[in-house]
Amino acid sequence: MNPQELWQRYQDWLYFHKDLGLYLDISRMRFSESLVESLKPKFARAFKDMDALERGGIANPDENRMVGHYWLRNPDIAPLELKKQIIENLDSIEEFVKKVHEGTIRSPEAQKFTDILSIGIGGSALGPEFVAEALSPDKPPLRVHFIDNTDPAGIDRILKRLHDRLNSTLVIVISKSGGTPETRNAMLEVKHAYEQQGLNFLAHAVAISKISELERIEGCLAEFPMFDWVGGRTSEMSSVGLLSASLMGIDARALLAGAKEMDIATRVPDLKRNPAALLALAWYAAGNGKGEKDMVVLPYKDALLLFSRYLQQLVMESLGKAKDLDGNTVHQGLAVYGNKGSTDQHAFVQQLRDGLANFFVTFIEVLEDRTGPSIEVKPEVTSGDFLSGFLQGTRHALYENSRDSITVTIARVDARSVGALIALYERAVGLYASLININAYHQPGVEAGKKAAEALLVLQRKILTVLKNTDQPQKLEALAQKADAGDRIEDVYKILRHLAANRRGVELHGDLAKPGSLTASFNRAASG
Numbered sequence: 012m013n014p015q016e017l018w019q020r021y022q023d024w025l026y027f028h029k030d031l032g033l034y035l036d037i038s039r040m041r042f043s044e045s046l047v048e049s050l051k052p053k054f055a056r057a058f059k060d061m062d063a064l065e066r067g068g069i070a071n072p073d074e075n076r077m078v079g080h081y082w083l084r085n086p087d088i089a090p091l092e093l094k095k096q097i098i099e100n101l102d103s104i105e106e107f108v109k110k111v112h113e114g115t116i117r118s119p120e121a122q123k124f125t126d127i128l129s130i131g132i133g134g135s136a137l138g139p140e141f142v143a144e145a146l147s148p149d150k151p152p153l154r155v156h157f158i159d160n161t162d163p164a165g166i167d168r169i170l171k172r173l174h175d176r177l178n179s180t181l182v183i184v185i186s187k188s189g190g191t192p193e194t195r196n197a198m199l200e201v202k203h204a205y206e207q208q209g210l211n212f213l214a215h216a217v218a219i220s221k222i223s224e225l226e227r228i229e230g231c232l233a234e235f236p237m238f239d240w241v242g243g244r245t246s247e248m249s250s251v252g253l254l255s256a257s258l259m260g261i262d263a264r265a266l267l268a269g270a271k272e273m274d275i276a277t278r279v280p281d282l283k284r285n286p287a288a289l290l291a292l293a294w295y296a297a298g299n300g301k302g303e304k305d306m307v308v309l310p311y312k313d314a315l316l317l318f319s320r321y322l323q324q325l326v327m328e329s330l331g332k333a334k335d336l337d338g339n340t341v342h343q344g345l346a347v348y349g350n351k352g353s354t355d356q357h358a359f360v361q362q363l364r365d366g367l368a369n370f371f372v373t374f375i376e377v378l379e380d381r382t383g384p385s386i387e388v389k390p391e392v393t394s395g396d397f398l399s400g401f402l403q404g405t406r407h408a409l410y411e412n413s414r415d416s417i418t419v420t421i422a423r424v425d426a427r428s429v430g431a432l433i434a435l436y437e438r439a440v441g442l443y444a445s446l447i448n449i450n451a452y453h454q455p456g457v458e459a460g461k462k463a464a465e466a467l468l469v470l471q472r473k474i475l476t477v478l479k480n481t482d483q484p485q486k487l488e489a490l491a492q493k494a495d496a497g498d499r500i501e502d503v504y505k506i507l508r509h510l511a512a513n514r515r516g517v518e519l520h521g522d523l524a525k526p527g528s529l530t531a532s533f534n535r536a537a538s539g
């Protein structure tokens with residue numbers, strides 16, 4: 012297309028939400044009118060599916076669950092029995108936050124809580140992390156820290172940082188299931204750190220969980236529910252996201268208001284007037300409805316750095332499915348990665364421009380450069396003009412080379428626009444899932460990795476028992492046999508190597524470059 016035609020296509024497909032100041036431009040995605048025509052029946056069904064979901068239908072058939080994250084920002088549309096719960100929960104979060112800020116709720120050792128340590132993983136971490144990075148004030152009433160893994164060194168790093176302030180740190184333990192090992196481990200490690208300092212962990216802890224299932228946290232400072240009908244990856248507007256955000260001084264009501272406005276906009280059953288439907292169309296067109304192209308998310312704003320990581324879970328855990336709703340094997344998905352512009356122009360954008368054309372870009376543009384004035388870094392040019400120029404330049408350069416892009420533009424990064432962005436993508440994922448006929452709200456695949464890990468830990472215990480009861484160094488094959496794992500010698504080797512590296516009493520003898528020749532023994536003196 013020539014520049015005039017492109018300008019026309021830009022205007023034809025531009026979506027603008029006046030109150031939110033949000034633009035969506037899909038003009039640089041190469042789809043035809045005939046594709047749009049052919050997708051109309053699918054969109055009609057997607058709008059109907061979404062309507063049924065919002066009315067409380069069982070939108071997650073495998074788990075027999077309702078899907079109600081839209082109700083969190085507009086309790087009036089929730090089933091009557093849930094409306095009260097949502098309102099009361101928000102009120103109790105606000106009351107708790109007010110008391111923490113005033114110092115009415117405080118730790119036994121300090122006048123006020125100074126820090127938050129948020130423990131959770133996946134949907135119980137990514138939203139709060141993204142929102143904290145995007146919106147935390149420069150001087151928040153409480154500074155936030157996250158542990159979102161079972162990495163001992165990672166846990167130590169955070170605990171060292173907090174060492175002198177552990178007594179004024181509020182620990183929020185977040186787990187919908189209450190049984191996620193990483194979260195449980197991190198909680199026990201943090202509890203241990205409190206005990207090492209002679210502090211009562213429970214007097215510093217808040218639980219967001221099905222409490223009864225989260226071990227050893229009964230009797231904590233406060234408990235907030237994680238509703239069964241809110242999925243982890245869409246839980247930012249529940250207790251999961253709102254508690255830490257409010258404690259940090261972020262306007263949670265504005266976050267909810269932005270999401271609510273976006274929900275209204277994305278409820279419109281008309282493709283061209285519905286920004287989430289336009290996104291779903293663009294994704295469908297890019298990857299033939301099969302995710303054949305990856306989504307590269309590039310916010311040109313440092314505060315939005317974690318948006319791509321947040322979207323990675325929302326999109327990939329929702330859409331990456333083996334079966335469709337009719338039981339056919341489809342292996343669907345949509346890969347998401349990204350970081351930020353213009354930083355990435357000095358990193359992976361080279362490949363985007365000239366290399367493998369297996370992606371489309373989503374630029375996130377923010378119109379307001381900063382709140383204060385800007386100096387000129389060249390005559391009539393500011394740093395922000397450069398940033399804007401880099402975004403436009405990259406968009407042109409990619410398009411020239413047949414690389415497509417979407418641009419989402421917001422006026423500024425604030426609680427309202429971040430709420431709107433989250434809601435926009437939540438809905439786009441839901442609509443796209445309907446287009447490709449999959450269940451976006453379950454995650455059967457993640458269980459496989461968890462089960463395999465559990466099996467390895469069972470094997471580890473067996474190996475240790477065998478080794479502790481043998482005097483002679485054992486060949487790996489023999490050890491595997493004795494541990495009832497004759498066909499898992501590689502697993503046995505990996506377990507031994509890890510134990511040997513961590514002062515757990517295991518010693519490996521022989522040439523490390525030839526794992527098959529090694530023998531292993533247990534030396535009590537080498538443990539601990």
Ligand SMILES: O=P(O)(O)OC[C@H]1O[C@](O)(CO)[C@@H](O)[C@@H]1O
Binds near residue numbers: 135186243
């Ligand atoms: O909140 P939970 O139950 O600890 O789960 C954390 C995350 O783990 C997953 O279940 C995947 O394992 C995600 O869907 C979820 O967000």
